[in-house]
Amino acid sequence: MIRHLYVHLPFCASRCGYCGFVVEVGALDRRDAYLAALRGELAAERSRLGALETVYLGGGTPTLMRPHRIAHVLGDLAPMLADGAEVSIEANPETVDRAAFGKLRRAGVTRVSIGAQSFQPELLASLERQASADQVRRAIACAQDTGFGSVSVDLLFGVPGQTTTQLEADIAEVAALGVDHISWYELEIKPDTALARMGAQVPEEDWAADAYESIVARLEAGGYRWYETANFARPGHECRHSLAYWSASDYLGLGVGAVSTVDGTRWRNTTGLAAYIGEVAAQGVPARIAEPLDQATRRRERWMLGLRLDRPLDTAWAGPPDHPEALVRLEAGGLLETAAGRVVLTRRGRFVQNAVLHELMEYA
Ligand SMILES: C[S@@+](CC[C@H](N)C(=O)[O-])C[C@H]1O[C@@H](n2cnc3c(N)ncnc32)[C@H](O)[C@@H]1O
Numbered sequence: 001m002i003r004h005l006y007v008h009l010p011f012c013a014s015r016c017g018y019c020g021f022v023v024e025v026g027a028l029d030r031r032d033a034y035l036a037a038l039r040g041e042l043a044a045e046r047s048r049l050g051a052l053e054t055v056y057l058g059g060g061t062p063t064l065m066r067p068h069r070i071a072h073v074l075g076d077l078a079p080m081l082a083d084g085a086e087v088s089i090e091a092n093p094e095t096v097d098r099a100a101f102g103k104l105r106r107a108g109v110t111r112v113s114i115g116a117q118s119f120q121p122e123l124l125a126s127l128e129r130q131a132s133a134d135q136v137r138r139a140i141a142c143a144q145d146t147g148f149g150s151v152s153v154d155l156l157f158g159v160p161g162q163t164t165t166q167l168e169a170d171i172a173e174v175a176a177l178g179v180d181h182i183s184w185y186e187l188e189i190k191p192d193t194a195l196a197r198m199g200a201q202v203p204e205e206d207w208a209a210d211a212y213e214s215i216v217a218r219l220e221a222g223g224y225r226w227y228e229t230a231n232f233a234r235p236g237h238e239c240r241h242s243l244a245y246w247s248a249s250d251y252l253g254l255g256v257g258a259v260s261t262v263d264g265t266r267w268r269n270t271t272g273l274a275a276y277i278g279e280v281a282a283q284g285v286p287a288r289i290a291e292p293l294d295q296a297t298r299r300r301e302r303w304m305l306g307l308r309l310d311r312p313l314d315t316a317w318a319g320p321p322d323h324p325e326a327l328v329r330l331e332a333g334g335l336l337e338t339a340a341g342r343v344v345l346t347r348r349g350r351f352v353q354n355a356v357l358h359e360l361m362e363y364a
C-alpha cells in the first residue's frame, strides 16, 4: 500500500524565467474543472492507498486554487490520513494572507513551504517573481503566526548576477526569521526556460562552492540540521514527504504531469491540462507513460538519493555501488566513512557530492 501522496496544482499567474515545471498560465477559469478531474483520479486510485503518512500539495502555485478548493481535496483525503500525517502545501507569497492561511490550517494543512527565493528586490525581479521582498516577509510572518506545525522557506543561490553581498544579506535575513525548515537550492538553468534562451550562465564553480559553504555554516550555527544536501531543519521539522522520496519509498502522484513510483514502475501523467481533464472524464485516469525501473536503475537511485542525507546508507538495502573499489579510495581521501555495511559522506564529502557519486556510479 502506498503511504505518500503528491498532488500537482499547476496554475500560475505567470511563468518565472527559470521555471521548468508543469505549469498552466492564464487558465484560472479551469480550476473547478481541474479540481473535479483530480478528485476523479483520486477516486480511481484510492484502492492503492494505505493510511497516508504524508500528502504534498505542490505546483505550480497551489495557493492559487484558493483555500475552498484545497479544502475539497483535503476533505476527500481526510479519512485516508494516518494519525499525525504531514500535510504540506507550497505557498507563493503574493497569493496568501492571514485569512487564507487560517483557512488552510482549518482544512488540515500542517506544513507550509513558502517560495521566497530571495529577499533582494533586484534578484526577485531578475527571477521574474510576482512577489516583492516585503510580500515575502509578510507571508512568512503570517504563516508563523497561524500555528502550522512547520513553516519552511525556499531560497535560491547562484542566480545570475547575484553578488556575495546579496547572498550574505539573504543568509542573515533567513537565519533571523526562526522558521522551522529551509530549502536552499542552487539555481539550475533548465532547458526551454527564458533564462536558458537568454544564454544565462551559472556562476563560477568556486563562487558557488563558497556560497554553499557560507549557507551551511550559518544555518548550522543557527541550530538547523543539514539533513539533506539542500535542506535544513530544526529538530523534528524534517520534511517527511521529501524523506520518503530520498529513501526511495513508493509514492503516488495525482494531477497533470504528476509522477508516481509504485512497485518498481514509474509513470508520468499526461502533461496538458485539457488532455488531463478530458482523459479523466472519459476513462477515470489520465494517459500515462510508464517505464519499469530495472534493478540497476533502482540501485543507482538509492545511492544518489541516499548519499544526499546525513544519515548512513544501508548497503544491504541499496545494493553495491557500480565501483565498490572506489569506496576504499574515497574513505582514505576523507570523503566518506563506512562501518558495518553503512556508508555516509563526511562533511567534506558532502560539499563535493557529485564528484563522489561519479567515482562510485556509472551514469546512463
Ligand atoms: C515546485 S517549485 C515552485 C513552488 C512555487 N510555485 C514557487 O515558485 O515558489 C518548488 C521550489 O523549487 C525551487 N526551484 C524552482 N525552479 C528551480 C530551478 N530552476 N533550480 C533550482 N531550484 C528551483 C524553488 O526554490 C521553488 O520554491
Ligand code: SF4
Binding pocket: 011, 012, 013, 014, 015, 016, 019, 020, 021, 023, 059, 060, 061, 092, 115
Ligand atoms: S510560481 Fe513557481 S511554479 Fe509557477 S512559474 Fe514561478 S517558479 Fe514555476
